[in-house]
Amino acid sequence: MKVALVTGAARGIGLATTKQFLAKGWRVAMVDWDGDELALSAKSLENVITLDHDIAQTQDVARIVSKTLEAFGQIDALVNNAGVADFGPIEETDYERWRRIMSINLDGTFLLSQAATDALKVTKGAIVNIGSISGLRASTLRVAYGTSKAAVIHLTKQQAAELGEYGIRANCVCPGPVRTKLAMAVHTQVIIDSYHDAIPLNRYGTEDEIASVITFLCSAEASYVTGQIIASDGGFESTGVGLPALRT
Numbered sequence: 001m002k003v004a005l006v007t008g009a010a011r012g013i014g015l016a017t018t019k020q021f022l023a024k025g026w027r028v029a030m031v032d033w034d035g036d037e038l039a040l041s042a043k044s045l046e047n048v049i050t051l052d053h054d055i056a057q058t059q060d061v062a063r064i065v066s067k068t069l070e071a072f073g074q075i076d077a078l079v080n081n082a083g084v085a086d087f088g089p090i091e092e093t094d095y096e097r098w099r100r101i102m103s104i105n106l107d108g109t110f111l112l113s114q115a116a117t118d119a120l121k122v123t124k125g126a127i128v129n130i131g132s133i134s135g136l137r138a139s140t141l142r143v144a145y146g147t148s149k150a151a152v153i154h155l156t157k158q159q160a161a162e163l164g165e166y167g168i169r170a171n172c173v174c175p176g177p178v179r180t181k182l183a184m185a186v187h188t189q190v191i192i193d194s195y196h197d198a199i200p201l202n203r204y205g206t207e208d209e210i211a212s213v214i215t216f217l218c219s220a221e222a223s224y225v226t227g228q229i230i231a232s233d234g235g236f237e238s239t240g241v242g243l244p245a246l247r248t
């Protein structure tokens with residue numbers, strides 16, 4: 001039975017990804033720093049362990065990997081999904097705010113991947129990092145969030161370049177907007193309307209629509225895919241101006 005380590009697994013995209021792995025017969029180490037929500041989400045699930053840790057802390061990261069190996073003996077896929085959003089103007093993004101976003105979205109992804117590399121060498125496993133449409137295109141209010149996700153996109157390419165030697169694949173999924181707690185905390189009605197205007201499919205995505213791309217990239221069906229950045233975004237990244245006008 002294969003083993004996935006999924007961060008930010010208590011809810012949203014991480015929880016949907018966990019459930020898809022379980023449906024495919026994998027075991028899952030569910031990581032989240034929200035221990036209460038993690039316990040609640042895992043209650044009805046079999047073949048999981050829950051790890052209440054902060055991915056941005058080096059000592060936590062080492063424990064996440066050692067506890068997963070203790071429980072399951074191997075790691076076949078690492079999904080670096082835990083992340084935080086913060087929308088604010090450049091002038092109001094002080095260093096503390098900037099560091100908080102970078103330390104979780106970027107440093108956490110780097111640290112956990114590094115800590116899991118030896119285990120992934122053994123299985124010739126896969127890393128899937130979660131970027132964002134905000135890392136592919138710039139927009140207002142996302143100086144920290146967008147920059148952290150652009151860095152995650154490049155980190156993925158660095159990982160693919162170096163770790164391919166060991167048979168480890170690294171890919172990045174960039175979701176468009178999904179109605180999770182993270183998105184709803186920062187998406188006003190005006191932002192929601194703007195997304196609809198800019199997305200050819202004219203709607204938000206679902207957690208499952210992102211999770212199915214993630215689990216595909218971890219599967220044997222994607223065995224020759226590495227270093228790729230795949231947007232699951234309703235076509236948002238591929239378009240320019242003009243959609244609302246064309247719809248009328």
Ligand SMILES: NC(=O)c1ccc[n+]([C@@H]2O[C@H](COP(=O)([O-])OP(=O)(O)OC[C@H]3O[C@@H](n4cnc5c(N)ncnc54)[C@H](O)[C@@H]3O)[C@@H](O)[C@H]2O)c1
Pocket residue numbers: 007008009010011012013014031032033034053054055056081082083084085104108130131132133134174175176177178179180181182183
């Ligand atoms: N929802 C969207 O519209 C959207 C769009 C693009 C990208 N994303 C990305 O998808 C990923 C998942 O987001 P989501 O929308 O499911 O959000 P969410 O807030 O529903 O879930 C994120 C989970 O990560 C956990 N987490 C955050 N920081 C952590 C840390 N330091 N250590 C451990 N756990 C931590 C949270 O407790 C939460 O359970 C994020 O990386 C996010 O940036 C989301």
